[in-house]
Amino acid sequence: MKSLLSPVLSRPTMFVCRRYGVLSTFKNLNSAQTMNPMSKVSSFRCSTVQNHNQIRVLNSEASGSSSGSGEVHVIVGPMFAGKTTTLLKRIKSERSNGSFQANGVKNSLYLDETIKGLCFSGRVAEAVGILCRSGVQVEAETYSLVLQECIFRQAYKKGKRVHWQMITVGFVPNEYLTVKLLILYAKAGDLDTSHIIFDKLQFKSLVSWNAMIAGHVQKGMEEVGLSLYHDMKQRDVLPDQYTFSSVFRACASLAVLEQGKQAHALLIKSQISGNIVVNSALMDMYFKCSSPSDGYLVFSKSLERNVITWTALISGYGQNGRIKDVLESFHRMIDEGYRPNHVTFLAVLSACSHGGLVDRGKEYFSSMMRDYGLQPRGKHYAAIVDLLGRAGRLQEAHEFVKNSRCEEHPVLWGALLGACKIHGDIEMVKLAARNFFDLEPENAGKYVVLSNAYASFGLWNNVAEIRRLMKDSGVKKEPGYSMIEVQRQAHFFFMEHNAHEQTAEIYKLVKDMAVSTVSLASRGLLFASMRNMYVNKQINCLITKSVAILKSDKDTRYGLDSIVTHDGDRLPCWPLANLSSFKQRCGPEAYSKLEVIGIDEAQFFEDLYDFCKEVADHDGKIVIVAGLDGDYLRRSFGSVLDVIPIADSVTKLTARCELCGERASFTLRKTEETRTELIAGAEVYMPVCRKHYVSGQVVKEAARSVLESQKVECSSIL
Ligand SMILES: Nc1ncnc2c1ncn2[C@@H]1O[C@H](COP(=O)(O)OP(=O)(O)O)[C@@H](O)[C@H]1O
Numbered sequence: 001m002k003s004l005l006s007p008v009l010s011r012p013t014m015f016v017c018r019r020y021g022v023l024s025t026f027k028n029l030n031s032a033q034t035m036n037p038m039s040k041v042s043s044f045r046c047s048t049v050q051n052h053n054q055i056r057v058l059n060s061e062a063s064g065s066s067s068g069s070g071e072v073h074v075i076v077g078p079m080f081a082g083k084t085t086t087l088l089k090r091i092k093s094e095r096s097n098g099s100f101q102a103n104g105v106k107n108s109l110y111l112d113e114t115i116k117g118l119c120f121s122g123r124v125a126e127a128v129g130i131l132c133r134s135g136v137q138v139e140a141e142t143y144s145l146v147l148q149e150c151i152f153r154q155a156y157k158k159g160k161r162v163h164w165q166m167i168t169v170g171f172v173p174n175e176y177l178t179v180k181l182l183i184l185y186a187k188a189g190d191l192d193t194s195h196i197i198f199d200k201l202q203f204k205s206l207v208s209w210n211a212m213i214a215g216h217v218q219k220g221m222e223e224v225g226l227s228l229y230h231d232m233k234q235r236d237v238l239p240d241q242y243t244f245s246s247v248f249r250a251c252a253s254l255a256v257l258e259q260g261k262q263a264h265a266l267l268i269k270s271q272i273s274g275n276i277v278v279n280s281a282l283m284d285m286y287f288k289c290s291s292p293s294d295g296y297l298v299f300s301k302s303l304e305r306n307v308i309t310w311t312a313l314i315s316g317y318g319q320n321g322r323i324k325d326v327l328e329s330f331h332r333m334i335d336e337g338y339r340p341n342h343v344t345f346l347a348v349l350s351a352c353s354h355g356g357l358v359d360r361g362k363e364y365f366s367s368m369m370r371d372y373g374l375q376p377r378g379k380h381y382a383a384i385v386d387l388l389g390r391a392g393r394l395q396e397a398h399e400f401v402k403n404s405r406c407e408e409h410p411v412l413w414g415a416l417l418g419a420c421k422i423h424g425d426i427e428m429v430k431l432a433a434r435n436f437f438d439l440e441p442e443n444a445g446k447y448v449v450l451s452n453a454y455a456s457f458g459l460w461n462n463v464a465e466i467r468r469l470m471k472d473s474g475v476k477k478e479p480g481y482s483m484i485e486v487q488r489q490a491h492f493f494f495m496e497h498n499a500h501e502q503t504a505e506i507y508k509l510v511k512d513m514a515v516s517t518v519s520l521a522s523r524g525l526l527f528a529s530m531r532n533m534y535v536n537k538q539i540n541c542l543i544t545k546s547v548a549i550l551k552s553d554k555d556t557r558y559g560l561d562s563i564v565t566h567d568g569d570r571l572p573c574w575p576l577a578n579l580s581s582f583k584q585r586c587g588p589e590a591y592s593k594l595e596v597i598g599i600d601e602a603q604f605f606e607d608l609y610d611f612c613k614e615v616a617d618h619d620g621k622i623v624i625v626a627g628l629d630g631d632y633l634r635r636s637f638g639s640v641l642d643v644i645p646i647a648d649s650v651t652k653l654t655a656r657c658e659l660c661g662e663r664a665s666f667t668l669r670k671t672e673e674t675r676t677e678l679i680a681g682a683e684v685y686m687p688v689c690r691k692h693y694v695s696g697q698v699v700k701e702a703a704r705s706v707l708e709s710q711k712v713e714c715s716s717i718l
């Protein structure tokens with residue numbers, strides 16, 4: 001290694017930061033760089049994984065230095081260090097930084113290959129464009145892949161274009177493709193079309209029922225979803241985990257506890273082992289139906305737990321106003337070795353706010369970044385503003401907003417405005433409103449917040465003024481509503497509407513409760529089923545450079561056709577047994593157009609060196625290699641280190657030590673398995689620092705010798 005670095009660069013600087021995935025980067029100097037003294041200095045970069053811009057700087061510099069020929073960039077580190085995340089980021093940034101010409105599609109065989117290649121490299125927009133312009137039929141398998149990609153990327157309009165293409169070229173989809181189309185329309189929320197397809201299906205499989213049920217539940221038509229579920233059961237189609245997830249979601253939204261319980265009973269009877277997704281939906285159902293004890297029961301019985309189930313428990317308690325349980329569960333989660341995420345902290349901060357726990361809330365807020373490397377987001381800052389505001393510390397809340405480094409400032413001013421409502425300060429209302437309106441002119445909700453704030457001061461003229469403004473500017477705000485099930489009947493309560501027949505009695509009861517009890521828990525119980533109706537999703541379709549991602553087909557942990565980070569971010573890939581088969585599988589035409597090739601799990605490819613050399617030196621492509629540099633015994637793993645002499649840059653990432661939170665450079669195997677290759681995740685491996693790697697090995701060795709001696713004793717007794 002030393003000989004690869006100039007004296008200036010021989011000591012790679014470590015950039016220590018409190019986030020996960022700390023990295024140090026040093027670039028290998030090729031001959032062109034050595035001749036240019038400037039490049040020696042400027043080529044040395046440090047960056048955090050999260051800093052996208054810095055990674056781009058590294059890329060563009062690297063591109064410049066290779067004068068148009070290929071490049072090899074290597075990303076190594078222990079497990080959980082962010083290698084796949086970094087690879088994905090680089091691939092995405094490369095992809096959006098180039099151009100692709102895919103003209104001259106001559107025959108349909110080539111068309112099939114081109115479209116598949118584009119789909120595999122995540123370029124579904126181009127695949128659909130080429131297919132629709134071609135005017136010819138492609139194979140059912142190709143249609144299936146394009147539709148799958150459109151569904152996966154939520155590119156529903158593109159999926160519908162593919163369907164139109166099928167119709168115009170006279171392609172008749174088989175049963176399998178018809179169900180794919182049904183899923184597409186159901187997920188797109190085009191339920192009329194999905195009904196037409198569904199009704200025409202000869203055989204209504206479980207997959208098609210599930211698509212219909214989920215489609216309706218997602219669209220807020222929970223009753224129809226539940227009635228489809230009952231139809232399905234009547235036709236003797238047995239539900240599975242996906243069905244139950246949708247059903248529990250529907251019951252949660254409608255707050256129909258009895259129906260939820262019946263579905264739960266069927267889940268138990270069907271002996272379907274509840275996975276994390278089903279269990280989380282089930283817990284959510286109980287919590288939203290104001291049955292926290294049942295929610296907890298589901299949690300306590302679930303064999304599989306992770307941050308999602310813990311967060312569902314914590315948020316559920318929060319929804320029910322059980323502040324003490326929120327905090328106790330949060331600490332239990334940490335004690336049991338689970339790492340909270342942004343959503344967990346939001347639930348905790350909001351509980352502190354509702355419980356008036358100002359100091360504890362502030363401490364949790366600081367702990368997010370300090371102890372878990374989580375950068376607070378707008379909603380976390382807003383929760384602190386709310387916390388201070390509710391406690392009457394409006395000046396402090398104002399100072400906090402002014403001094404915060406949060407980019408989502410409008411949210412904070414909005415929170416301050418909301419807080420002013422509780423502890424009236426009309427000057428502060430005006431200040432917060434001015435900032436909120438200036439920063440967020442398009443937000444319809446701001447009018448409601450401001451009007452509510454004025455209303456709480458009894459400034460009815462101002463309220464009327466705001467309402468008039470809303471009307472004049474055509475702003476419409478969907479009415480908020482809550483629901484609750486009583487004796488198997490769902491009751492809806494719309495804001496500012498007294499449509500419910502028992503309105504008067506209910507208001508009297510609420511008033512009595514407000515007077516007689518200060519317990520937040522009971523209030524939480526009453527309003528537990530308030531929820532948001534709309535979710536905005538953004539689709540990023542900026543795909544322009546030709547890329548392909550390859551992965552070893554040995555890694556089947558999160559699915560074969562995608563590379564998936566431990567956080568669940570993913571891109572489609574080519575799963576391969578060896579790299580040398582890639583050119584042939586991709587096809588010469590598609591290969592020649594490729595500009596960037598990413599390789600994940602590189603430690604499993606024996607032909608890594610030969611492939612990288614040929615692809616970068618002869619074919620002029622950019623190769624980004626991500627893999628483990630060392631195995632669980634810290635020996636060089638596969639051929640990853642062999643490519644360093646032909647690399648333009650090497651990035652060593654570190655994770656967080658699972659035992660002390662320090663930077664982790666090594667992977668400890670928790671089992672006694674001695675094979676080098678053992679595909680697994682956190683159940684078998686953990687990233688550790690040097691100290692804990694060494695002590696971990698000592699502990700394992702000690703345990704081994706105890707077990708060995710017991711074996712000897714047993715066999716001598718026998
Ligand atoms: N101990 C840990 N240290 C750092 N990140 C962790 C740890 N445990 C889980 N993670 C998660 O793993 C993510 C990195 O996943 P990924 O990019 O797939 O890593 P790699 O490919 O290096 O195994 C991090 O963003 C973080 O959310």
Ligand SMILES: Cc1cn([C@H]2C[C@H](O)[C@@H](COP(=O)(O)O)O2)c(=O)[nH]c1=O
Pocket residue numbers: 078079080083084555557627628630631632633667676677678679680681685
């Ligand atoms: C240390 C070590 C790891 N592996 C396996 C375990 C995983 O399947 C992959 C690494 O995945 P990640 O993306 O880096 O998280 O490699 C192995 O087979 N042998 C080992 O010693």
